[in-house]
Amino acid sequence: MDVYGKxxxxxxxxxxxxxxxxxxxxxxxxxxxxxxxxxVTYTVARVDSKFGEARKWLEAIKEAAGTDQIIASxxxxxxxxxxxxxxCMVIAPSTGASTSKLANAITDNPVLMAAKxxxxxxxxxxxxxxxxxxxxxxxxxxxxxxxxKNIYMVPFGQxxxxxxxxxxxxxxxxxxxxxxAALEGKQLQPVIIEKYKYS
Numbered sequence: 252m253d254v255y256g257k258x259x260x261x262x263x264x265x266x267x268x269x270x271x272x273x274x275x276x277x278x279x280x281x282x283x284x285x286x287x288x289x290x291v292t293y294t295v296a297r298v299d300s301k302f303g304e305a306r307k308w309l310e311a312i313k314e315a316a317g318t319d320q321i322i323a324s325x326x327x328x329x330x331x332x333x334x335x336x337x338x339c340m341v342i343a344p345s346t347g348a349s350t351s352k353l354a355n356a357i358t359d360n361p362v363l364m365a366a367k368x369x370x371x372x373x374x375x376x377x378x379x380x381x382x383x384x385x386x387x388x389x390x391x392x393x394x395x396x397x398x399x400k401n402i403y404m405v406p407f408g409q410x411x412x413x414x415x416x417x418x419x420x421x422x423x424x425x426x427x428x429x430x431x432a433a434l435e436g437k438q439l440q441p442v443i444i445e446k447y448k449y450s
Contacts, residue, residue: 252434255284257338259430260331260369262362265294266344266381267302273343276426277315283427287316288337292360296323328361332368339430340369340376343405343423347382347389354392370401375433379405379426385419403433408444
């Protein structure tokens with residue numbers, strides 16, 4: 252299903268090293284005719300890192316989404332349930348912490364609240380993981396999400412199997428295609444890819 256005319260939430264969590272790969276996907280959705288509603292965790296909103304200042308990333312997110320507004324608190328995200336529903340919610344990147352919280356129904360940041368609000372409405376949530384322990388303890392949480400109703404994974408694989416054997420990262424260029432499939436109730440295939448070959 253085409254994203255044209257759809258209202259897509261786009262949540263970013265604290266995997267700072269993937270923002271340069273993720274933010275163009277926000278622009279791609281908007282340029283395809285979707286209304287993009289950006290949502291960020293407290294980490295994204297406040298933490299400066301070696302990858303850039305929080306302020307810089309927030310401006311880049313707003314520019315890509317074509318909006319002056321970013322949802323950055325739980326009270327701001329809650330109305331995405333009953334009052335201002337989304338057609339689909341994307342979490343990209345989804346850190347190991349956010350992935351595990353989503354899998355275990357913990358709602359302690361704006362992105363997870365937006366996801367919970369979307370699931371409440373029986374709408375799809377698309378998850379693009381970026382976690383150093385995807386093949387470690389977090390594999391159980393990834394498996395829970397893959398088996399859950401209305402949750403769809405952006406295809407993922409090992410990004411650096413020689414040096415970071417447990418690390419898994421989604422192929423962010425496939426976010427739009429995953430959303431399109433999810434809007435039809437389908438999981439984009441194949442789910443497991445050789446991510447390092449695309450890097």
